[in-house]
Amino acid sequence: MLQTRIRQFITSVREGISAGFISGILVIFLILLGIPINLRDIALFVILLVPVIFGVRLARRLHGRGLFHLLRNALVLGLVAALLAYLLMALINRWQEHGVNVTNYFPSVTTDTMTLLSGVPASELFPNPPRDPLTGQYPEGKPLRANPMRLTFDEKTGLEVLGVNVVIGGFYGFLLALIVTGVAGALLGWVFLAARAGQRWKAARAYLSTSPAAHNGVLLLPLAFFALLWLTVGHGLYNASKATYSVLDPVINLGGSAQEVQLLIGFGIILWGLVAVRAAQPNDKGLSYPARLGVCLALIALLIAVGLWRVMGSNIYFVATSRALRGSETLSVLILLAVGLLLVVQNARALRTPGRFEAQFASTQALLVVLLMPLFLNQGQNDVMTIVGINIMLGLGLNIVVGYAGLLDLGYVAFFALGAYAYAFLSSNQIKTGPDGQPAGLKFAGNDEMVIKLAGWIPITVIVTLLVVLVGVRWWQRRNADHRPWTYRPPLIRFPSHPSNGFATLLTVIAIALSVIVASALEGTALYERLFHSASPFVIGIIVGIIAGMLSGIMLGIPVLRLRGDYLAIVTLGFGEIIRLLFTNLRDYTGGPQGVLEIPRPLPAGATGPVGYLWMVYLVLLGVGIIAFFSTRLKQSRIGRAWSAMKSDEDIAQSMGINLVQTKLTAFAIGAAFAGLGGVLFAARQRNIYPNDFRLDVSIEVLSLVIIGGMGSIPGVIMGAIALIGVPEVLRELATYRILVFGALLVAMVILRPEGLLPAPTAQLRERARALVQSRYQAGGGD
Amino acid sequence: MKEHTDHQPILQAIGVTKRFGGLVAVGDLDLTIMPNQIASVIGPNGAGKTTFFNCVSGFYTPEEGEIRFLGHPIQGLRPDQVTARGIARTYQNIHLFKGMTVLENVLVGVHANLRSTPLGALLRLPINNQEEETALARAYELLEFVGLADVADILATNLPYGSQRRLEIARALASNPRLLLLDEPTAGMNPQETEDTMHFIRRLRDERDLTVLLIEHDMSVVMNISDQVTVLDYGRKISEGTPEYVQNDPLVIEAYLGTAADKVDVDLLAS
Numbered sequence A: 001m002l003q004t005r006i007r008q009f010i011t012s013v014r015e016g017i018s019a020g021f022i023s024g025i026l027v028i029f030l031i032l033l034g035i036p037i038n039l040r041d042i043a044l045f046v047i048l049l050v051p052v053i054f055g056v057r058l059a060r061r062l063h064g065r066g067l068f069h070l071l072r073n074a075l076v077l078g079l080v081a082a083l084l085a086y087l088l089m090a091l092i093n094r095w096q097e098h099g100v101n102v103t104n105y106f107p108s109v110t111t112d113t114m115t116l117l118s119g120v121p122a123s124e125l126f127p128n129p130p131r132d133p134l135t136g137q138y139p140e141g142k143p144l145r146a147n148p149m150r151l152t153f154d155e156k157t158g159l160e161v162l163g164v165n166v167v168i169g170g171f172y173g174f175l176l177a178l179i180v181t182g183v184a185g186a187l188l189g190w191v192f193l194a195a196r197a198g199q200r201w202k203a204a205r206a207y208l209s210t211s212p213a214a215h216n217g218v219l220l221l222p223l224a225f226f227a228l229l230w231l232t233v234g235h236g237l238y239n240a241s242k243a244t245y246s247v248l249d250p251v252i253n254l255g256g257s258a259q260e261v262q263l264l265i266g267f268g269i270i271l272w273g274l275v276a277v278r279a280a281q282p283n284d285k286g287l288s289y290p291a292r293l294g295v296c297l298a299l300i301a302l303l304i305a306v307g308l309w310r311v312m313g314s315n316i317y318f319v320a321t322s323r324a325l326r327g328s329e330t331l332s333v334l335i336l337l338a339v340g341l342l343l344v345v346q347n348a349r350a351l352r353t354p355g356r357f358e359a360q361f362a363s364t365q366a367l368l369v370v371l372l373m374p375l376f377l378n379q380g381q382n383d384v385m386t387i388v389g390i391n392i393m394l395g396l397g398l399n400i401v402v403g404y405a406g407l408l409d410l411g412y413v414a415f416f417a418l419g420a421y422a423y424a425f426l427s428s429n430q431i432k433t434g435p436d437g438q439p440a441g442l443k444f445a446g447n448d449e450m451v452i453k454l455a456g457w458i459p460i461t462v463i464v465t466l467l468v469v470l471v472g473v474r475w476w477q478r479r480n481a482d483h484r485p486w487t488y489r490p491p492l493i494r495f496p497s498h499p500s501n502g503f504a505t506l507l508t509v510i511a512i513a514l515s516v517i518v519a520s521a522l523e524g525t526a527l528y529e530r531l532f533h534s535a536s537p538f539v540i541g542i543i544v545g546i547i548a549g550m551l552s553g554i555m556l557g558i559p560v561l562r563l564r565g566d567y568l569a570i571v572t573l574g575f576g577e578i579i580r581l582l583f584t585n586l587r588d589y590t591g592g593p594q595g596v597l598e599i600p601r602p603l604p605a606g607a608t609g610p611v612g613y614l615w616m617v618y619l620v621l622l623g624v625g626i627i628a629f630f631s632t633r634l635k636q637s638r639i640g641r642a643w644s645a646m647k648s649d650e651d652i653a654q655s656m657g658i659n660l661v662q663t664k665l666t667a668f669a670i671g672a673a674f675a676g677l678g679g680v681l682f683a684a685r686q687r688n689i690y691p692n693d694f695r696l697d698v699s700i701e702v703l704s705l706v707i708i709g710g711m712g713s714i715p716g717v718i719m720g721a722i723a724l725i726g727v728p729e730v731l732r733e734l735a736t737y738r739i740l741v742f743g744a745l746l747v748a749m750v751i752l753r754p755e756g757l758l759p760a761p762t763a764q765l766r767e768r769a770r771a772l773v774q775s776r777y778q779a780g781g782g783d
Numbered sequence B: 001m002k003e004h005t006d007h008q009p010i011l012q013a014i015g016v017t018k019r020f021g022g023l024v025a026v027g028d029l030d031l032t033i034m035p036n037q038i039a040s041v042i043g044p045n046g047a048g049k050t051t052f053f054n055c056v057s058g059f060y061t062p063e064e065g066e067i068r069f070l071g072h073p074i075q076g077l078r079p080d081q082v083t084a085r086g087i088a089r090t091y092q093n094i095h096l097f098k099g100m101t102v103l104e105n106v107l108v109g110v111h112a113n114l115r116s117t118p119l120g121a122l123l124r125l126p127i128n129n130q131e132e133e134t135a136l137a138r139a140y141e142l143l144e145f146v147g148l149a150d151v152a153d154i155l156a157t158n159l160p161y162g163s164q165r166r167l168e169i170a171r172a173l174a175s176n177p178r179l180l181l182l183d184e185p186t187a188g189m190n191p192q193e194t195e196d197t198m199h200f201i202r203r204l205r206d207e208r209d210l211t212v213l214l215i216e217h218d219m220s221v222v223m224n225i226s227d228q229v230t231v232l233d234y235g236r237k238i239s240e241g242t243p244e245y246v247q248n249d250p251l252v253i254e255a256y257l258g259t260a261a262d263k264v265d266v267d268l269l270a271s
């Protein structure tokens, strides 16, 4: 009788038991792995969130079975979770009693954790005091450590949940809190369901996407965010009559948290810029061409004016010359005006096409707002933006390899490292001294000569190669003018015929040999020194970094051509580590683990002031822009479709006529070239680089940001970089737990949103194709 | 180079043998197909039909024998090289590109006819733009031809089954082939769809100047549209000729009756 009742009861709360078990395990994990202790509130919050989430889930699963049933289950959920936590603590206590120091095994279970959970002050908690070496006894016969399991009711040890002291404290208090929050979560879920909040939320979202007002709001959000940033910054004012500058108070004074909040607003500007561009629809809002143009011109004028005010009013310059080391006002102003002018011309042309208005407005706005943002951020904030930008470059490069071509590359950091070291070698001012105090080993600063040599060699090679190829191809085409292979079918477009592979190889060899000869012949003359004496190591570094990345990409690509999936991942992972180990161990050439120091900025030596960090940010922005532009063009081309097909099915793609070798190597080479560019900018930003900057973690981070943002999607990669790199930089306290969060996010994304935060939309080509076919049909006279 | 003429076979297999370990999947197969024909290969399950297709399209290299296309040997070439020479195919199990739209799938098929390089794509020179537009127009025309133009922008894998098969054919046609290999084009279709496909294959041959080689299990289709039928059993050719001739060949009847009688409609064979 009793037995059946018990069994019935257990069946009725089965859901609660299993949910409680899982949440209990999660709580234990959080305790053992170490919760973000330095944020006391957040730590408890994270732990207590677990039963809340499971409570809400229970409410959803048991929907319609009655409130009482739900509450009973929720109570069981809390009890089971608390029981598991209690068992863990009991175990820890036992160990402590036996003299085992738990912190040796779980370094994360610090006294802080236990203090946090139990309220027992750290001084009374483990580890035990040393035993008396003679008697083997603890001083005064017993350990000083207090059992952290107790229940208290006072303010001192009371739990603080989100800043509110609940007075109940001690470890039992914590267990109680687990139970209460579990039930509270269930109640919350029940209320939510009862109020049909889900449907209302859906309706709200539907409204957002259909209502014109909401749509316009989304289009204007980047501007709104920019205005917000503008209001939080103190602006300079030039008083013409007294010829003095003064700084006004910001309209919104953020006080101590300005640093973080402004950065977050900055991220918001970027994100909403992307969203607005994406939300734009083929819609002219019924405006005529002059009206459309007028609106866009007003936008450009407004934003450029804001930028000019910032530059002239607050002396924030972003270009420096060797004459104006603090930055040149004239040049900054001219560049701003030039950008404005370019945009005006572009808009005037693009707006002629009907239906382009929204897209044009949104993209012009996003571009300008992002371009102006750095002017309103300080050095630290711009530094974060630079890091995010470099990671976006890496992400976009990896996106080509993984997102477009589907080749899982875990050694991506190698190309990044090669780019960084290429610039470091060519530019570093460090002089390595031997034991005798004399310069020894590789004298980086002595590479000036190499820079001059490369500066001459690169254009010579380009010119010679162009000449050789032009002449050679002409000759080949003339000779083979009437040649038709047996497979001849009329081509789609009559391209100039391609030289055969053998002939192309021959041309390459001739070009290389000739350029070496020409270069070495010229080197003897004084011309060389005179022409390239003041070559900038940065520009040479960029070229060499990109080439180094590209070549190593091809070199990695060749051996792994036949590998797929997991095998490819493992081999590339090994490649990444090999490159890092090479940089670590070839001490005489690379500086070993001490790295390369004193890498100059891409600025005139001695430049100071905002220009130092602004120039860097703008270089990175430019790099991101170029890479994003290239990525889009490649994606929408023949090679992009080949990548996409290859990603889906290699064999079938090959039988569609796709040359797998070429297609794969192109992906590797282009992705690696982007990483090389990123590496050069990274070295220029860091000023000192070490092999440890290029650990496997970097590859994993970049891969995570591509996956979380959305594979194959450029806005997705940008968003991923902000979420995974930018936000942890702002919330420094959380940075330690970054990897943990990455992991959790990755798992969550794979389950909830496998296509990423901002997935790439499918190509909509039909209208264009139909128009093309129609126009051809008409042009052909309807035959 | 000599131009091919109508008397020259478009595809010629001479003593083609393909083994998997001890299993002879295709054994000493001779086959000749003349231009502008519809030729069928039939045979019980596991007879080696798909394996032969794979040999022609470059997935497998036969251990012995020669495959000639327009008089030139093609065995040992990579699949992309075979496609570039003018042979296209579809698959027994549909293999469309996931994550790409219907139109993009066909555009991939045009790949072999395009010349643009990545550099050209970056610069978007006029000639590249022109090529891209031509490719797009060709792909769209093909979709119109197979009746899928209205769904050009949806993901290929979201199409119903019959449309997926037609899309595969459009994708194969996009490379502008001389010879089209169809591996069971009507598998899984209802009678009406089968009928449509049959007309469609005829139209291909008549309007597009194509030679079609197809594998088919549906005897009504085979007997209806084929100019020439080849019967395989255990990798060997047991009969060849016009549909009427093959139908009445005792060897063929025995091969079908003696093996998988469940899949092939024996009544149809006899009729």
Ligand SMILES: Nc1ncnc2c1ncn2[C@@H]1O[C@H](COP(=O)(O)OP(=O)(O)OP(=O)(O)O)[C@@H](O)[C@H]1O
Pocket: B020, B023, B025, B043, B044, B045, B046, B047, B048, B049, B050, B051, B052, B092
């Ligand atoms: N890659 C392979 N490795 C080993 N054996 C194979 C392979 N491919 C095919 N075979 C074998 O070769 C034989 C011929 O197979 P094939 O697929 O060519 O038959 P088929 O005539 O197309 O049959 P179906 O009508 O079922 O499509 C079968 O016995 C099959 O198991």
Ligand SMILES: [Mg+2]
Pocket: B049, B050, B051, B092
């Ligand atoms: Mg088969």
